[in-house]
């Protein structure tokens with residue numbers, strides 16, 4: 399493999415780790431009776447699991463949630479010893495011995511997962527840690543009531559399993575008025591009661607602000623750590639990411655000229671447009687074709703034509719001709735356009751925008767007020 403230094407880049411993703419810490423503190427203080435974990439699945443929602451988990455560890459976080467075994471192993475090797483790393487999606491067949499060897503904690507979501515983990519423990523003549531997930535009304539992952547009762551009645555369960563947490567997940571946490579939230583909490587209390595003294599967890603980010611009744615012993619915020627506000631609450635969440643992209647080329651269009659694939663935009667008058675170095679391969683949604691915008695300070699630059707794989711065009715006629723040049727940067731996520739604004743324009747949720755951002759952006763991390771950079775292709 400050849401190595402090379404690349405300091406040129408087309409797009410710049412800035413991730414403010416100080417703001418991540420601030421958001422973690424705000425949630426921890428709000429749910430002060432509970433332990434505050436951090437959900438860092440999908441590479442910490444695309445923003446860098448190692449960096450973010452290490453930052454939160456410094457802030458005192460000791461419980462980390464990922465979705466898959468491979469994510470858990472990577473995190474295990476990056477974090478100091480003594481952390482609990484929980485695998486939310488459970489135990490994939492064949493993953494038992496690696497999971498056990500690294501001391502990772504699977505969420506057991508079904509009877510077959512319980513059986514496989516007990517068998518692994520029995521083979522190793524060991525007690526292995528696990529969480530149990532209860533299905534309380536989302537129909538996604540977790541044990542239904544009859545199966546859970548079977549486990550609770552089985553005295554031999556505790557011989558091989560060290561039950562660390564009992565959990566469930568809310569379907570409508572972001573809808574404070576939904577009756578489903580209280581229903582799920584009620585069902586959770588009833589069934590978690592079968593395992594007295596085991597720490598309980600039901601709240602994701604939005605769950606923590608439904609009411610204090612959802613805090614229980616452990617809260618599991620994800621998206622709020624990454625800067626999506628918890629609306630209408632006094633829990634202060636700050637944005638942590640900004641994205642800007644370079645102007646690759648500028649051109650003048652005569653009235654009637656078409657732009658981009660399939661010429662879905664035609665200039666109605668003389669326009670000036672800029673081609674920007676970002677496209678759907680960088681996670682910039684194609685659904686923003688002729689819909690979204692970039693920003694130059696507080697000037698909105700509408701996207702014109704289709705978003706391509708590696709580039710897209712914006713109308714820069716509102717900027718004076720000498721106000722923008724090839725090589726300049728314009729903003730895609732920042733003070734003028736939040737992550738939530740982008741998601742709304744694209745017809746999706748901030749989670750999807752973040753997790754798709756991809757590997758081609760130069761990443762700049764701010765930590766203790768100091769900025770360090772990670773170029774595209776550079777090892778993490």
Ligand SMILES: *Cc1c(COP(=O)(O)O)cnc(C)c1O
Nearest residue numbers: 437486567602603618619620621
């Ligand atoms: C992703 C996830 C979370 C975190 O959810 P946010 O809405 O990002 O706070 C918590 N618990 C489970 C089970 C999850 O899958």
